[in-house]
Amino acid sequence: MFVRPAESLEKLLNERFTQESGTMYPQCAFAAGNKFNVQGVLLVEQVVEQIAKLQFLNHFWMTLFLIIPIVLISRTVVAGSRYSPILIIVLFGLGMGYALVKSGIGTPGLPELPLVALISHVTLVALAVSFFVGGQELKKIIKGEHLELDEIVVYSSEETLLGTRRTQLYFIIRAFFILIGIEGVLKLFTGSVDSDPIGHFYPLIAYVGLCGAIILIDNKATIQNKGAYLRKGLFEILLIVGVLLLSGFIASIVKPTIALPQIFFAMLISSGLGMLFSNWVMGPTGRSLLFAGIPVVLAANFMIGGSRIVEAFKIQGMTSVMAYGFFGQVFWMFGGLALLIFLGNANNVRNLAPGMAGSLSHAGLTGACTAGDLGTEAAARAPIMINVPFFGHIFVFTILAMSVQQGKLMVPAAMIISTIGLILTAWSLKTLRKAGGKESEEVKGLMQFSFGWQLVAVFGGFFLLYLGGLDISNSAMAKSSAISHFGLFAATQGGMFGETAASLIPFIFAMPFLVHPLVFGIFGAAMEKDGEMPKIPVLVLAIIGTLGVIYSLTMA
Numbered sequence: 116m117f118v119r120p121a122e123s124l125e126k127l128l129n130e131r132f133t134q135e136s137g138t139m140y141p142q143c144a145f146a147a148g149n150k151f152n153v154q155g156v157l158l159v160e161q162v163v164e165q166i167a168k169l170q171f172l173n174h175f176w177m178t179l180f181l182i183i184p185i186v187l188i189s190r191t192v193v194a195g196s197r198y199s200p201i202l203i204i205v206l207f208g209l210g211m212g213y214a215l216v217k218s219g220i221g222t223p224g225l226p227e228l229p230l231v232a233l234i235s236h237v238t239l240v241a242l243a244v245s246f247f248v249g250g251q252e253l254k255k256i257i258k259g260e261h262l263e264l265d266e267i268v269v270y271s272s273e274e275t276l277l278g279t280r281r282t283q284l285y286f287i288i289r290a291f292f293i294l295i296g297i298e299g300v301l302k303l304f305t306g307s308v309d310s311d312p313i314g315h316f317y318p319l320i321a322y323v324g325l326c327g328a329i330i331l332i333d334n335k336a337t338i339q340n341k342g343a344y345l346r347k348g349l350f351e352i353l354l355i356v357g358v359l360l361l362s363g364f365i366a367s368i369v370k371p372t373i374a375l376p377q378i379f380f381a382m383l384i385s386s387g388l389g390m391l392f393s394n395w396v397m398g399p400t401g402r403s404l405l406f407a408g409i410p411v412v413l414a415a416n417f418m419i420g421g422s423r424i425v426e427a428f429k430i431q432g433m434t435s436v437m438a439y440g441f442f443g444q445v446f447w448m449f450g451g452l453a454l455l456i457f458l459g460n461a462n463n464v465r466n467l468a469p470g471m472a473g474s475l476s477h478a479g480l481t482g483a484c485t486a487g488d489l490g491t492e493a494a495a496r497a498p499i500m501i502n503v504p505f506f507g508h509i510f511v512f513t514i515l516a517m518s519v520q521q522g523k524l525m526v527p528a529a530m531i532i533s534t535i536g537l538i539l540t541a542w543s544l545k546t547l548r549k550a551g552g553k554e555s556e557e558v559k560g561l562m563q564f565s566f567g568w569q570l571v572a573v574f575g576g577f578f579l580l581y582l583g584g585l586d587i588s589n590s591a592m593a594k595s596s597a598i599s600h601f602g603l604f605a606a607t608q609g610g611m612f613g614e615t616a617a618s619l620i621p622f623i624f625a626m627p628f629l630v631h632p633l634v635f636g637i638f639g640a641a642m643e644k645d646g647e648m649p650k651i652p653v654l655v656l657a658i659i660g661t662l663g664v665i666y667s668l669t670m671a
Contacts, residue, residue, distance in 0.1 A: 296324020
């Protein structure tokens, strides 16, 4: 029998007694005159408690063997091509979540697998390293320094699984342990274990996670100084914990004045440290999170989203949310690409991938860039573009927090910021047209575009949804999914827009990822042609996205 920790002893005893006698006695184990003596009840209670504790260890290994294969299968499917595995993670994640519910192992939201929920909430841990690298690259661009080659470690070229080399396999498994280990430590430090159903397991989670994070290093990789490499990994773990604790503390301090989420301050601190330590060469922790952190977190989120597929379609008002999320993904992604290609003369993946990853804070494209799926130049530029729009989040989350308090969007503020975004976008396109292939000018133009198009996409999108009659909670779900915005996703998941939105966002966020055959198909085609993206398909998809957004807001 699968024993869930939340099940009470009273329920178990009643079920057991009913099966044996055919009679139900309410509170049979506790009322006077029951057929169990007190000693027997205590013994059974101890047994059930022990089973529940052992069951948690099963949860740990089950979570590991559910999430890691999703990431590995995705890499196998795209092996030998230039396409990103993020798309396949979406499909298999949703399928796995649905299958768990359909087979009776889980229920919507997968509360029976608490570690899956834990990993789905560690987006900030996975992004902390990207912010740090963004600060490093930003300083190098400002100072005109050329990107240095990495020589501290040479990865093993042995292909352990189809599409995954040996060192990459270690990175994926190690990322899993890093994520749960750091989150366990953070829970212990912040004292949030009392209200958590698995709170008393966090010491074990932290211990097992950190042990795995330290020792899981590929022994066949060529490492110049193994001791220094290990110490780098440990120091990076401590640094991430410190950044997240400090950012959480600052967010709690300023919350009464400005409701800025923790991710904003984590970005500022991490990127600042990256600029300060611009010559730091990543150790095993940073490499693992850059390569596999976001894919592992997305796999967990899509599993939870898949478990809510049936439930979500039954909720009234979700049609418009999901329709806008789907067509909005086409509109904002390919509309932005069309601007860069036709008006910015920046038709190369080194510009398009980091530009769109930053301007939309796009989770899937960010993961593809930082993993190196879209080339080394895109991988180097993406962290910079991811950081830049977060400076605008002081406006985003302040205005959205005030909108939540009022129960509707602050329309004048949204229109003003959207207009500023349009001006910045036009300025960025002018900068890119004059770049002439010069790296510093291209990066400058992309930084301007990332900031400007993000303001247009976020506040322009919220304004369109307001005109379409959606309330602020549904608008937040629709907007975060329409641009795959991990900052807005993290804020929604954290309860900024209510408990209903927090519970549904994993599924709503996952649905537009079905557009990714088009997104990564176009980028894959560009990679096959030395980075040049086909123009006509981009224009056609931008038009389809425009028509789809109009449909979702007027007829869906």
